[in-house]
Amino acid sequence: MFTLFSLKNGLENVPGFFCDAVNVGMRTKPADAADDFQLSGDVAFIRSDTPCNIAAVFTKNRFQAAPLRHFQRYPKGFQTNFVLINAKNANAMTGEKGIEDIDTLFERLSQKISLTNPVMSSTGVIGYRLDLEKISLAFDAFDYGANKSDKTARAIMTTDKFKKELCFRVELNNGEAFHIAAICKGAGMINPAMATMLCFVVTDATVPADEMQEMLQDAADQSFNRISVDGDTSTNDTLMLLSNGKSGVYDAEAFREALERITFELAMLILKDGEGASKLVAFEVKGALNDEEAMHASRALSNSLLVKTALFGEDPNWGRIASTIGASGVACDDSLLTIRYDDLLIYSNEFRELDKAREEKAYKIMKQEGFRVTCDLGMGSGSYTSYGCDLSYEYVKINAEYRT
């Protein structure tokens, strides 16, 4: 038994971790910015005062960016004490030079602070070398003893409309406690992926090093992987877990729960911040032949342009939902299928045409900021829920104007 308490702010609650961000001029003030416009940092760090265990889940994109390839050069089970992060440039498709650039940066940084297997994480435009001179300016400007989680969370934002940071204090029944905190960025609507999703989780729980990777993968599968298009992932997506063991406390069940909850809540924040999105919709598919088919149909729904635009248009017609399920290739039968918006039945074999009264109710449900679409295929017991949002004019605007 254990209790999770949400704490204000983020990384600063976890003993032994430090973070800061500065602006070295890669991120510049918009021409139309107000006089009191506060420019966020563009280079940041998260460090541990002792080498800590690290696990990471990376994009499945075959063109992994340089920082991801740099990370994977370290031996399995390595410890680190420093994560360097930059915005505005993804250091992706930069070849071997991109990796050498990271080595050069860490060589310079090592003259300021002692480094153990430092790792890097980048987000921004694909296809350009890092500006080493600019980034190096940060090494003099950083306050290495600071714990500015808010500033760091803002530094990693790109098209995000709000910063994303969370912290839980987890109290076990015996009175012992540990912390888990995370900052995250990502506002790609359909594929947080392609717009790069970065998430850094730190904890003072004494997590067994050899269990971290599996737990982190499980957490990703329950959270960020439920809001992304399968196979349509950016070159830079990264979820990292840093554990320094400072609390001396560990409870497998409590930690797993805290990790899954913090990643799930951040995933929902990414959706809420979805580019141009106005609604968060859970697509629950049940009664599928098996879980895999349920996942396939559920993801087809959350990725369908026609479903997304219908959500934006608040059209209660279930036709696009049924058609998307039929097109997804899973086993289904229109006489067994039922579709619900929240608890309202809007399609079944006995009840195919939507009457005015029910359409009115469906319309009210769709007006909400969040609701659930449940499709029961009636074929078996497989189930899966993915999460999506609507597609608006704003999405097109952002993605036509923003250079990934």
Added chain:
Amino acid sequence: MFTLFSLKNGLENVPGFFCDAVNVGMRTKPADAADDFQLSGDVAFIRSDTPCNIAAVFTKNRFQAAPLRHFQRYPKGFQTNFVLINAKNANAMTGEKGIEDIDTLFERLSQKISLTNPVMSSTGVIGYRLDLEKISLAFDAFDYGANKSDKTARAIMTTDKFKKELCFRVELNNGEAFHIAAICKGAGMINPAMATMLCFVVTDATVPADEMQEMLQDAADQSFNRISVDGDTSTNDTLMLLSNGKSGVYDAEAFREALERITFELAMLILKDGEGASKLVAFEVKGALNDEEAMHASRALSNSLLVKTALFGEDPNWGRIASTIGASGVACDDSLLTIRYDDLLIYSNEFRELDKAREEKAYKIMKQEGFRVTCDLGMGSGSYTSYGCDLSYEYVKINAEYRT
């Protein structure tokens, strides 16, 4: 040897076929229509004065609409003399009742004209029963001896901005000739599919009945299937070929060429009419491990929201193209990859960063109404080209407001 001549107009050039369309009130005048607004028909027919051979390629959607299921009740190799078509209602997800409704319509129609295995084709909203009384009104109003291809082509339009009809006269070297003509509808941008693609091809060539199906499937694979999302197809998509043999002429090579060309040109017209689209882009992938991988990567490009919005934004950066290929899961290596816009190299291992001069040239290419993106993966000899268009504000508007 043979020569193809494009003829003006469409179906009226092919002896033995007749068509007409009327408006029975399912399609209504928009509130803001001008005084001289001409309302298109909503019920149409194409008939042959003798029973003719028919082949059809239907959607792979598991929830095939009632008219498709009705068609497939006929024995293999059946002949028909009548295709009844309606807009505004897809007769999809209507269960057995939807099929019975078609039987009822043909029972009524048989009192006006002699029918041999009549078939139906529908497009419009999913989930509503046909209005049999309204549709039956057409049976009195039709001119069964008319050949109004233009009117028929307009009657099947939904969000299409222009009607689509083509006709070729194919002259063989020995002076013999046959005709092939088609009308088509569809303006779904990414999945012509989901917005229903209908295409009716008629010919007086003496096509061997047992070769029609395979030739039609091949033509679909070279045309409509190159502009649609794999697996994301509507409940009603239909491509039909009707052959009455009136010319007494047949040449396998000439007919195949004519059929492939007419379907390809119509597919390109659908793309040009893409909802909100302003550019037609060919995505050629070559040097893939095999043709299947090339197809997979090519379709990933033509379906990527981020590539499409970048095309709309006329952003010459190749990052989203590379990232989409990497994410598609095909074998690739960033040091072997090259990317070209038309003939302009914009990415290769030796040439990763886009300089100003080349960016300027790329920008000019992207300004065109049509251009080619060629990605050479450098892994093998597989190749495939699919065709797509950009994604604009207009697309969202159409799909948020139109009820499929």
